[in-house]
Amino acid sequence: MTSASSNRGAISIRNVTKIYDPEGVNVMAVDDCSLEIGAGEVCMIVGPSGCGKTTLLNAIAGFHSITEGEIYLDGEMLCGPDRPLANQGADRMVVFQHGALFPWKTLAENVAYGPIVQGAMSKAEAIDKAGTMLSEAGIGDMAKKYPGEVSSGMARRAEIVRALINDPRVLLLDEPYRAMDALTKSIMHESLLEVYDRTKVTIFFITHDLEEAIFLGDRVVVMTTRPAKTKKIVDVDIPRPRDYTTLSSNRFRELVQEAKDAVHEEAVKAFEAGERELA
Ligand SMILES: Nc1ncnc2c1ncn2[C@@H]1O[C@H](COP(=O)(O)OP(=O)(O)O)[C@@H](O)[C@H]1O
Numbered sequence: 001m002t003s004a005s006s007n008r009g010a011i012s013i014r015n016v017t018k019i020y021d022p023e024g025v026n027v028m029a030v031d032d033c034s035l036e037i038g039a040g041e042v043c044m045i046v047g048p049s050g051c052g053k054t055t056l057l058n059a060i061a062g063f064h065s066i067t068e069g070e071i072y073l074d075g076e077m078l079c080g081p082d083r084p085l086a087n088q089g090a091d092r093m094v095v096f097q098h099g100a101l102f103p104w105k106t107l108a109e110n111v112a113y114g115p116i117v118q119g120a121m122s123k124a125e126a127i128d129k130a131g132t133m134l135s136e137a138g139i140g141d142m143a144k145k146y147p148g149e150v151s152s153g154m155a156r157r158a159e160i161v162r163a164l165i166n167d168p169r170v171l172l173l174d175e176p177y178r179a180m181d182a183l184t185k186s187i188m189h190e191s192l193l194e195v196y197d198r199t200k201v202t203i204f205f206i207t208h209d210l211e212e213a214i215f216l217g218d219r220v221v222v223m224t225t226r227p228a229k230t231k232k233i234v235d236v237d238i239p240r241p242r243d244y245t246t247l248s249s250n251r252f253r254e255l256v257q258e259a260k261d262a263v264h265e266e267a268v269k270a271f272e273a274g275e276r277e278l279a
Pocket residue numbers: 020021022027028029047048049050051052053054055056226278
């Protein structure tokens with residue numbers, strides 16, 4: 001189920017394999033994985049710790065090469081046999097689990113940083129735009145504060161604004177809300193959905209939290225235990241806009257259970273194979 005109002009940000013992952021080779025010991029993290037993500041889709045990725053989710057995200061972002069296969073963005077090859085490492089670009093913005101704001105810059109300066117260093121905007125323009133976007137995200141009052149002076153939830157919102165100022169085609173999120181308490185998380189979810197409704201940016205979102213996955217996603221992709229490939233895709237047929245009342249609907253519970261069954265099966269396999277817990 002993809003958004004009809006977006007025509008950019010389609011990702012095509014075709015037969016991707018990734019083998020790490022630390023000190024000559026091969027670790028196959030992703031094995032012949034294929035996945036089509038539609039333009040403007042919210043695609044949630046779940047699977048056991050260490051199965052290869054971050055590896056896939058890193059390949060899309062251009063942080064790591066792939067060993068085999070191809071990845072396309074809107075029909076253009078990001079990486080493939082001739083170019084195993086994708087270039088890093090503002091068309092694919094990453095938001096990590098551990099915040100990455102510069103502590104010595106205000107939220108507005110953090111948000112403005114990308115367009116300034118890329119020469120896309122003058123400093124004044126970028127700061128002005130940052131202020132407007134922070135206000136749209138409901139944290140305009142915090143624009144002149146430093147990351148250390150705001151809550152983790154506010155900082156995380158500012159990070160998403162910092163990614164969006166570049167007008168990316170894809171947002172790549174790696175367990176961004178993992179360490180948060182349930183209440184802060186639910187506020188984060190509503191604000192992310194609001195951002196999504198406004199921008200229709202394609203979202204590739206890794207999480208361990210199956211309720212989060214169903215609440216936010218158009219589809220939830222359950223990965224196998226390492227090496228990762230797609231095990232099951234759960235189509236989330238819950239209409240948008242969604243809000244916290246969605247969480248108590250029967251359909252929501254059914255879909256969470258469906259995802260849980262698939263993940264549980266893989267988690268047992270991972271446990272039996274002795275996979276280490278990864279942070
Ligand atoms: N840079 C690396 N060098 C060697 N092995 C790695 C590296 N990064 C990840 N791995 C291994 O690849 C596997 C998949 O890791 P990762 O993609 O981080 O999993 P996930 O995000 O699903 O928890 C793990 O076994 C991990 O130890």
